[in-house]
Amino acid sequence: MDRVRLIIFNAALGPLDYRVPPGMAVEPGSVVIAPLGPRQVLGIVWDADRLDGGTEVPASKLRPLLKALPVPPLSTPLRRLIEWTADYYCAPLAAVARMAIGSTAALKGGGTATEYRLTGVEPARLTPQRAAALDALHDEQATIRELAERAGVSEGVLRGMVGAGLLEPVLVDLDRPYPRARIDFAAPDLSPDQQAAADRFSTAVRDGGFQPFLLDGVTGSGKTECYFEAVATAIALGRQVLVLLPEIALTENFLRRFEARFGVPPVLWHSSLKSSERRRAWRAIVSGDAQVIVGARSALFMPYARLGLIVVDEAHEVSFKQDDGVRYNARDVAVVRAKFEGIPVVLASATPALESMQLAEAGVYIKVELAARYGGAELPAIRVVDLRKDQPERQHWIAPPLVRELRDRLDRGEQSLLFLNRRGYAPLTLCRTCGYRFQCPNCTAWLVEHRLSRRLACHHCGHEVPTPEACPECATPDCMVACGPGVERIADEVAERFPSARVAVVTSDTLNSPGKVREFVEAVEGGLVEVIVGTQLVTKGYHFPELTLVGVIDADLGLEGGDLRAGERTYQQIAQVAGRAGRGEKPGEVLIQTRHPEAPVIAALAAGDRDSFYAAEAEARREAGAPPFGRWAAIIVSSEDEAEAREAARAIGGTRPDLPDVLVLGPAPAPMALLRGRYRYRLLLNARRSAEVQRVIRDWLGQLRFPPGVRVAVDIDPYSFV
Structure with a gap:
């Protein structure tokens, strides 16, 4: 190759052509350093016939590449996945390709790095900053910058602690190998149904080829143990496994279960890893040394050397959909990657998404069911508490029937879980004198009171202020009133009723x-x-045998607002949290507090009739032309200048296409009209399945030009309507 076409990681630039200097060997997928003006930039050599280039320039006039980096090229299946994702989600190709380069430091090769840890020395006198660092950095080892972030102190404080002998340097081998998993470490005793499911997955791994499975098992049925057998098969064949989890908070529980089965922890990949861990993990993934990788959605685009199986656990979870940057759904892209790689993929869930259920009914996915809990454990009994009849006491939120059940569990030495999907103490705080409401200056949202940290916080942009002693509007002291409950307020009520x-x-x-x-x-x-007392963070993944009671404080909360999937999400969330009860030998019970016991989702939960709920939900979606029977796409326009955002949205709305199979709604101010200091307008497209929505949007927006301050984002298959 004497000339190549590069994808440059610059959103303003398309593909660029370069000359390959003599003696440099590159191929499609190679990662290189190239000159761009006076700078040096990172780029990926791409298949020239798959990219539109600019003016054809003679090779003699092209600038030469500077360096080919010492990492394997991105494979053909991964390049095709990147192209598909960019095309389907209307995203820049470079933005998707960047996700495959998870650690730029790792591109330089192996080596060592210096990290720091506490020495254990405690001097007689400490400054407040050093004392805070000593408290925060127990068992931590990282770079000075990372330790400073974790301790909330300046790097200068930590460098002073190094000089004082409180911190010591440690030389870390960046390419030290991970311990090898042992497939025979603790082979499980599976039930006949579990064994049948495990055998199907293991056979698919051995046979190779694309096979998408929907593992539909009730909570506590042992779905993890089933796909662990497929993981063991892949390890025995020398292939890599990717397990996607929806939230980092779930990894700790998963790590314990994995290590109990295979003797060692898997390799982790998520945004909270320190830089040396990311560098080590990325290089092990690329070399094939990493056997099983457990990660958040970003792990999906890593350049695996020998990928043999993908598992998406809790596949129904909304957090698999990314809501900024490249707005992709990791669950769906995982299936597409498996197809390009020619490998099996398992979507595991106790409450599958309606889209997945429809694909299983159509025969696109192979459905594998686990209808009973493992070891004879029974599903919990579910009881509805009608808050119109069993009202909690004034300024209390736990109804009398749930209070009685809590007391009973405490007397019996059993554990209980109260679920409310609302962080903090109260969702709204106002002044009882003048009615002033504490609102975020950057978002269309109230500030949420957090009494544990004594802060008022915005859950959208992170803005925080100390809880004031007096009203900022009328200056009345000690006048704040909390409206509504958050989990902290429920915890206070439990402590008030049951002090011990x-x-x-x-x-x-x-x-x-x-x-x-x-x-x-x-x-x-x-x-x-x-x-x-917890939010949705405790609805999945945890197995506590002594937990026998689950109370849902406000089952109606998720049904509020205009969310297309509100009913489905509410069903999934409550069914998942209900599944925490009675997972051991003791029977479990679930009490659902609601003001609308007649709502289809509540009635289905009470009756344990999931099939009728899904059937009714599917029919409602079909009539509305909503997914999976129709297509949705959103166009979000934002600017720091409200008039600028409004005019840009009107310009888009004024040039809308007139097509029989595409309906365009809007523009209108977004429900969250101000978010992180940017004013927002939305347009929503509702299209038939046959419509080429992506082509329509690209042709439509491609003819328009916007001021520099305006951002126009496209969200295909949106989950958020705020």
Whole structure:
């Protein structure tokens, strides 16, 4: 090759042609350094016949590549996946390709790095900053910059601690190998149904070829143990396995189960890894040394050397859909990657997405069912508490029937879980004197009171202020009133009713690191927690045998707003949290507090009739032309200038295509009209399945030009309508 076409990681530039200097060997997928003006940039050599280039320039006039980096080229299946993702989700090719380069530091090759850890020395006198660092960095080892971020102090404080002998340097081998998994470490005792499912997955791994499975098993049925047997088969064949989890908080529990089965932990990949861990993991993935990789959605685009199986656990989870940058759904892209790679993929869930169920009914997915819990454990009994009849006391949120059941469990030494999908103490705080409401300056949202941290916080942009002593509007002291409950308020109510009960509040605020998750799991398993009060973070993945009662504080919360999938999400969330009860030998019970017991989703949960709920939901979607029977796409226009955003949205709406199979709604201000300081307008497309929505959008937007401050984002198959 004397000339190549590169994808450059610059959103403003398309593919660029370069000359390959003598002696340099490159091929499609090679990662290279190229000159761009006075700078040096990273690029990926791409198949020239698959990219539109600019003006044909003679090779003699092209600038030469500077260096080919010492990493294997991106494989053909991965390049095709990147192209498909960019095309389907209307995203820049370079933005998708960038996700395959998970660690730019790893591109330089192996080597060593210096990290720091506490020496254990504790001097007689400490500054407040050094004392805070000592408290925060227990058992931590990382670079000075990473330690400073974790401790909340400056790098100068930590460098001073190095000089004082409180921190010591440690030389880390960046390419040290991971321990090898042992497939015979603790082979499980599977039930006949589990064994049949495991055999199907293992056979698919041995045979190779694309086979998409939907593993539909009730909570506690042992889905993980089933696909672990396929993982063992892939390891025995020398192939790599990718397991996608929807949230980092779930990894700790998964790691424990994996290590109990295979003797070693898997390789982790997620955004919270420190830089040396990301570098080590990426290089092990590329070389094939990493056998099993467990990660968040970004792990999907890693350049695996010998991928043999993909598992998407909790495949129904909304968090698999990315809502910024490249707006892709990792569940769906995982199936597409498996197709390009020619390997099996397993989508595992107790409450599959309606789209997955329809594909299984159509025969596109192979459905494998586990209808019973493992070991004879029974599914919990579900009871509805009508809040119109069993009203909680004034300024309380737990209804009398649930209070009685909580008292009963505490008396019996069993554990309970109260679920409310709302962080903080209260969703709204106002002044009782003048009615002033605390609102985020950057978003169309109220500030949420967090009494544990004594802050008012926005859950959309992260804006925080200390809880004021007086109203900022009328200056009245001690006048704040909390409106409505969050999990902290429910925990306070439990403590008020049962002063001796040991309560744990579980949210993304409290379980914000693997260490915190580990502490929580050990405390519950050790009997140190009697009542768990949590958000959706506790609805999945956890197995606590002594937990026999689940109370859903407000089942109607998820049905509010205009979310297309509100009913389905509510069903999934409550069914998942209900599945935490009675997973051991003791029977479980679930109480669902609601003001609308007649709502289809509540009635289906109470009757345990999932099939009728899915059938009714499917019929409603079919009539509305909604997914999976129709197509949705959103166009989101935003700017820091409201008038600029409005005019850009009107320009898009004014040039809308007039097509019989595409309906365009809007533009209109988004429900979240101000988000992170940007004003937002939305247009929504509803199209038939036959419509080429992506081509329509590209042709439509491609003819328009917008001011520099305007951003126009396209969301194919949107999950968020805010």
